[in-house]
Amino acid sequence: MLSQRIFKWFSKLDDKVTTSVMSNYTNFRERKFVDQVKVKFQAGNGGNGCVSHFRDRNVLTGAPDGGDGGKGGDILLKASHHFTDLHMFKGKPIIGNNGKSGGGLGRFGKDGGDLHISVPVGTLIYEILSETQSVNQAGVRKIQYNKKFLSDLDEEGKEVLIVKGGKGGRGNQNHRSIKEQEKGTLGQVKEIFMELKCIADCGLVGFPNAGKSTFLASVSRSLPKIANYPFTTLTPLVGKVKFVDNSAFTIADIPGIIEESHQNKGLGLEFLRHIERTHVLIFMLDISGSHNEEPWKNFEILKNELLQYRSDFLDKPYIVVANKTDIEPDSQRRIKELEQKVGKKVFEISAKHGLGIGEVILELRRILQEMGKIVYY
Numbered sequence: 001m002l003s004q005r006i007f008k009w010f011s012k013l014d015d016k017v018t019t020s021v022m023s024n025y026t027n028f029r030e031r032k033f034v035d036q037v038k039v040k041f042q043a044g045n046g047g048n049g050c051v052s053h054f055r056d057r058n059v060l061t062g063a064p065d066g067g068d069g070g071k072g073g074d075i076l077l078k079a080s081h082h083f084t085d086l087h088m089f090k091g092k093p094i095i096g097n098n099g100k101s102g103g104g105l106g107r108f109g110k111d112g113g114d115l116h117i118s119v120p121v122g123t124l125i126y127e128i129l130s131e132t133q134s135v136n137q138a139g140v141r142k143i144q145y146n147k148k149f150l151s152d153l154d155e156e157g158k159e160v161l162i163v164k165g166g167k168g169g170r171g172n173q174n175h176r177s178i179k180e181q182e183k184g185t186l187g188q189v190k191e192i193f194m195e196l197k198c199i200a201d202c203g204l205v206g207f208p209n210a211g212k213s214t215f216l217a218s219v220s221r222s223l224p225k226i227a228n229y230p231f232t233t234l235t236p237l238v239g240k241v242k243f244v245d246n247s248a249f250t251i252a253d254i255p256g257i258i259e260e261s262h263q264n265k266g267l268g269l270e271f272l273r274h275i276e277r278t279h280v281l282i283f284m285l286d287i288s289g290s291h292n293e294e295p296w297k298n299f300e301i302l303k304n305e306l307l308q309y310r311s312d313f314l315d316k317p318y319i320v321v322a323n324k325t326d327i328e329p330d331s332q333r334r335i336k337e338l339e340q341k342v343g344k345k346v347f348e349i350s351a352k353h354g355l356g357i358g359e360v361i362l363e364l365r366r367i368l369q370e371m372g373k374i375v376y377y
Ligand SMILES: Nc1nc2c(ncn2[C@@H]2O[C@H](COP(=O)(O)OP(=O)(O)OP(=O)(O)O)[C@@H](O)[C@H]2O)c(=O)[nH]1
Pocket: 015, 206, 207, 208, 209, 210, 211, 212, 213, 214, 215, 225, 226, 227, 228, 229, 230, 231, 232, 233, 234, 254, 255, 256, 257, 323, 324, 325, 326, 327, 349, 350, 351, 352, 353
């Protein structure tokens, strides 16, 4: 009953109100979304060993008592759900803690503490071996990296050692042959390339303005920006759909795709990387025909663009959803035609008014359950 009243309330809101509420929320987080970054990591250096001899008023030169230097701190990266992009790495090297030097009277230097740095779940880590720069005809500089894969931080809490701290120098207390101060070794230095590929169970694909963000907002608690102009969504967003039995799955919303996106039209196909690892695709088609009178043509264009990006993109299961059925009087005919062309059931919804979305969610849940991908909290 309550949900029905909430839907009624939402459907009374016009576009203007919803956009202003959403933009109020999104404004303060409207910084540039960073999903690829090059960072220099430098682990801590080892502390120096100490050469010293015991001495007091009765003993002028006693036994050697120089302590060892402390070990330099390592730097590790850890996957965490608390972060959504890599902006915190932009433009600054990460430098580890140095070990302290050893001292007389057998005092060992303190180890430099390890740094455990959090990155979003779904970050791929590469070591850069070399880089080449090229300038294309339009004068745009492009950097290409020759890189070695190190790790895929695709699970919460997964951790990887990036650079190892230097060893501390030895003191002469335990190594009596040492006559001169032994320096600690330097910490490892690596140029690292990080690339974020969002991890979500389902990915929304569609033309701009098809209602992808409206759908995400109606099935999850995420608040994407919704407006009646193309390319409202500029960065990927992941929302979680929760069920009463404590199961849940996630849906990723990305910027719209247009014809010839693979030739860098619109926002290009760059954002497809964020739905590359999803288990199910949701093709969101605007049945009111704002892009094309024949929605099945849009479906063909979208499919073609996905295949241009990666030839195995459509090997995963997908569902086809026809949105905006509330404003299209001819929707039944168009849906029938679409079903014939697609060769499978087309879900009729109105994301704005919450009509038919339950069926879509249950179908997604069924597919994910069959694949064993549903998580219980
Ligand atoms: N009448 C009607 N309007 C809808 C429906 N779903 C979405 N809209 C409207 O369509 C417009 C675009 O919706 P968005 O959710 O921003 O579309 P999008 O696919 O995310 O667009 P981009 O982010 O630009 O790719 C908004 O004005 C929505 O209110 C629907 O079911 N019925």
